[in-house]
Amino acid sequence: MEADRAGPLRRPTREEIAAAVGRGLPDVIGPGLRVLFCGFNPGLYSAAVGEPFARRGSRFWPALHGAGFTDRQLRSGERDELLRQGLGITSLSNRATARAAELTSEELVAGVTGLAVKARRYRPRWVAILGVTAYRIAFAEPKAGLGPRPGRLGPARVWVLPNPSGLNAHFPLPALTAEFARLRRELDG
Template structure:
């Protein structure tokens, strides 16, 4: 059983894929619920969700063209404790293929490397040359408080500009 239910449906502009829910997110039953996580404030600052969007209502984020999922669905905790066998790449491909979003954005290199099948050192932040289950792929710096050393808002801003430019 999944720690957090996917927020996926056809017609999404972007699906954000994390590695797995953190301990605080699992306890709260909500994506990116840790107090140091930049995810929701970043989306609001980029105009992808309204400034008053309440992350506790994450199930409604699809109304803004955004989906949510994780590569490891069955456990929670820090990324450092994930084993390679915990990743469900086939399940992610099936879910993304079914929802057919325009973009799949990995929140951190760890999930992207596992899904794309090569080392994270080989990944650059931003739009990738390959697609995943039909979706354009972006790799973004992790919004986790534990990943502050690698933080940069610029790849997030580039993705937001692309999304907003594609809207009507």
């Protein structure tokens, strides 16, 4: 399934979504990124489509634009445009699940090693972990909060953002966008 600039990605069938269990996604990554956004893992819908944050209604894209990272609201599948804007996407685990809670702590902890390798290779200014719960487990910081974190991944500084999943009721879109904007202001400052 390919992205079409004139419209959204094709909706996968229920069968395609069910078949996506355990499937991974290619990273949207390149050298010299301003921010490499790192989620927990791909959801089944995204894995079926082959693009991150592919579900219609994903809050990642409006939060990214509303925070001022992009000059227009991008859609899943606009990999080249995302990279042109100095932004990338990866995940701690590349195993698609219906819910992030299906991941083991061991998978999240192991994902930090791979993320550090990517950060050293591609040298983003910031790695933004999308979800404080995943960060707390993966980085063994049980009391960590949102915002900048001590330490680095390779040359990259680390920032924790709320999980953009619609299941994250603690952060409606305006609050999510405000948190994304804090990172964007740090980039500009």
